[in-house]
Amino acid sequence: MACGSTSLWAGETSWFCCGNSWGPCGSAGGGACGNCQSSAHHGAWPNASANCFSITRPDLCGENIPRRGCGSVMNVRHQCSGATVCITITDCGPRTKDWCGEATCCNGACRTNRVLDLTPAAFSAIGNLSSGKLPVYIYE
């Protein structure tokens, strides 16, 4: 499945580790879909399933995020640089409810609420891991 250009959502993205890894991430496992890998262009979506939604609860932040399950493909674009990465959803996350109202900005424009987590490979393709968060537009 190819990455599309139809707008899906916008918000903050952070990054996480999964699959085989080192340090505290060594036991992260393959995520909700079982095949998540830090070294691949993968991501976690807050509504990957009903069970996932009940944990992440983006609705508590006013985000009525649509269901997109394991294997869904998204194009993630850095709000300001325009750098993009095509990812496959392989996990559930982030816990949007814990970060309601959190904003990440660039060029004076902000995106609010964590609506996506990326693997290190995917996040570093559009930004720097040391920043921790990025404002992004999401397409499918």
Place this chain on the structure above:
Amino acid sequence: MNARNTTGVPAEGMRRRRFLTTAALGGATIVGASALGGLDADAAFAAEPSLDPAIAKSSFVEGRITGITGSVLEVAGSGGGHARVQMTHVTSVWKVRPATAEVIEVGDGLYARGVPMPDGTVAADAVWVNIVNLDTTIRGIARNRVHLAHGQHEVVGNILTDTGASYAGRGLTSDLSRLRIGQSAQVLGAWRPSDDSVDVVRISVGH
């Protein structure tokens, strides 16, 4: 605003691509790795684009460093396999904070972004050493450390002199007194292989 040429492609991007092409084909011109914008650790937030959208196929390396030969890092991938990361004089290095290549040690974990070279190495644009970004719950707070639960595992977080905290999405502060046991906390930090603890660079709590 970035200057654009008549084709609508950012002029800066054109320079980057030309630089990278030279690097990839010429082999020796590994300074081309800087074209990906890793020199500024926070460039992702900068007014100018930090990454050239045209460079969509940068290489990514993950794993533990098994050897350092001159300016080349030997890396054992966590899932098997082996990679060689070529450091350059413009490679951006992060280890707890922006650093130089001298701080990198055998046994460290890393994520690296760069440009594949003809000899099979990856010329590094940016190397993040031992960096972790953990979804945790605060289990205990002491003067110089926090005890964290990460999944089913306990992680000790070392508080540094410049550890910052973010509360409810607000800006960073050195005031850690508002951290509470039981809070969910995102911890950006650096793993210490020697004792399996984490140096906390930034701890963010929601509510």
